[in-house]
Amino acid sequence: MASFTLHGIPVSRGIAIGRAQMLAPAALDVKHYLIAEEHVEAEVVRLQTALATVHRELQTLWNELPKDAPTELGAFIDVHALILSDPMISEAPLDIIRSRHYNAEWALVTQIEELSAQFDEIEDPYLRERKVDIQQVAERVLKVLLGSEPLPMPVEPDDDEFQAQMVVVAHDISPADMLKFRDRSFIGFVTDVGGQNSHTAIVARSLDIPAAVGVSQASNLIEQDDWVIIDGDAGVVIVSPSALVLQQYRDRQLAAQRARKKLSKLKKTPAVTRDGTPITLLANIELPDDCGPALEAGANGVGLFRSEFLFMGRASDMPSEDEQFEQYRRAVVAMKGRPVTIRTLDIGADKPLDTTEHTALNPALGLRAIRYCLSEPQIFLTQLRAILRASAFGKLRILIPMLAHAHEIDQSLAMIELAKAELREANIKHDANVDVGAMIEIPAAALALPMFVRKMKFLSIGTNDLIQYTLAIDRVDYEVAHLYNPLHPAVLQLISMTIAAGHKAGIDVAVCGEMAGDVKLTRLLLGMGLRDFSMHPAQLLSVKQEILNSDMARIVPQTRKILRSMEPDVIADAVLSLQTM
Ligand code: PEP
Ligand code: MG
DSSP states (O other): OOOEEEEOEEEEOSEEEEEEEEOOGGGGGSOOOBOOGGGHHHHHHHHHHHHHHHHHHHHHHHHTOOTTSOHHHHHHHHHHHHHHHSHHHHTHHHHHHHHHOBOHHHHHHHHHHHHHHHHHTOSOHHHHHTHHHHHHHHHHHHHHHHHSOOOSOOOOTTSSTTGGGEEEEESOOOHHHHHHGGGSOOOEEEESSOOTTSHHHHHHHHHTOOEEEOOTTHHHHSOTTOEEEEETTTTEEEESOOHHHHHHHHHHHHHHHHHHHHHGGGTTSOOBOTTOOBOEEEEEESSGGGHHHHHHTTOSSEEEEEGGGGTTTOSSOOOOHHHHHHHHHHHHHHTTTSOEEEEOOOOBTTBOOTTOOOOOSSGGGSSOHHHHHHHSHHHHHHHHHHHHHHGGGSOEEEEEOSOOSHHHHHHHHHHHHHHHHHHHHTTOOOOTTOEEEEEEOSHHHHTOHHHHHTTOSEEEEOHHHHHHHHHTOOTTOGGGGGGOOTTOHHHHHHHHHHHHHHHHTTOEEEEOSGGGGOGGGHHHHHHTTOOEEEEOHHHHHHHHHHHHTOOHHHHHHHHHHHHHOOOHHHHHHHHHHHTTO
16 A cells, blocks of 8 residues: 555654554444454454343333334334344444454444444435434443443553554544543554644643644544554654655654653752752643652652543543542642642533533633633532542642632632631541642733732643633644744743742742643743743653753843744744753
8 A cells, every 4th residue: 555644733752653543433432442362252252142132122122012002113123123133233343353353342333333424325314314223223232231241351551462553543532532541552643633732632642642633634544454653743644654664763763762761860860950940840640640650750749630630521420529539639649748739620612521511602712610610619619628638638739720800819719718618617637728829821810910929829820721812722723723832922921921920929830831841942931930840741851851951041041032022933043042052
């Protein structure tokens, strides 16, 4: 097959070389893992058993039909039984298990997706609608599979050549679905849509897996089992590469591995610039399990725990106070006395809660984050109580997202006081003096800093949203991704003003957006006076290396020059030259 190259947006570093696994949207709703060769026949039997069970269920339904039941009901059951017996359902998924090693659920939904696509092409509307029957039959089988023991176990990573080579290709992956890949062994991701700082991209970065998004048409042009190289640094996807190209990328992979090994030696080295300025390096996490990699990278604490990931991807319920408390406590305990900054629920925009039914036209401008929490006081209060209870187990800070208005600050603080009062009343231990900080991620907040520094104990700049809202660029939309520019003079002014105002007021200011983990911007942020950086653990040691080689005496005058300029080219060149100082 001829080789071809696709271009998209780089979101997560590194090179991945593997075979394409096309993931249809429905496949994301079921478990998917590969079956080891020796267990394939047992998995085939598992699916056959589920199919037979559904057959029996339909038979029972038919037998138990009341005498006066409408005739359509019997016909309806007949149709389902016929569908179930059709080789497209009773045989084809078994072939998929045997040829691709998919688990039964994944094989079934893969086949159903293919059938559904064929039905969509049918002109006769009546026949086209029969797709629904096929999906209903599949749902019955999936339900039975769900109740059956998932025999055999998924293959351990690296156990099987198959497993080690899977690259996911999908039209889109939601942040919650991306998080599900945490336990799987996919080595790379390619999606048709998405932006560099979408939450899907952020999760891919946190999984430290090479990924490219906004690779328009990738899921149409790439075929199942094609060999694919993802260059996560350049956002390039090479399909069916030649042997020569493959070798070049394997060499680059090896070089990157060596560089990472070298970097790991910096784990215990304090982050101090050449002239002795100490810098705090914090980790961004999605779940308490991320504390392990954070400590492994030598993080001084957690600067951003995106608590909404505990709420996402659940069918209809919310995590209870106890469940949340347990997760926050785990993070605090895992960090062994280092501070853990828990951001309150930042739901909405590209992180929808499954239970919310808002269909706002502009969700990024809608009922998101603190706006949502203040409109759902019970949900907010439950979370605040859970966070406060965890504060009895170590150093914890509360961070409020998306604040813009004075009354939002006041109401948030009042809710925290209310949660404390409830805990006091119930004699439940908590830190009554817990620090509360504000995310500065809306331009209005950056332009009204006195409102914040008076009442907040620290600030954290969310550059991902600050750029989105300053430039009016949807961070998720790849069609305008080229306009999403962290170096726009307006963005730089807002960041620099926030750092200066915080320091003048004597409070800590961090950057926890993706800019903090971009080594190309480390010196610029240092030059603006930033001393607290919060990023994914995977980026932390590269940023530390940059800090160790930085000299403030050279950086500060150059940064001043950058901040005085309104010329994009001058700014870009000056930032480039900062890196060589
Ligand atoms: C940000 O906006 O920069 C940020 C850190 O928050 P999130 O990416 O979760 O919106
Ligand atoms: Mg944000």
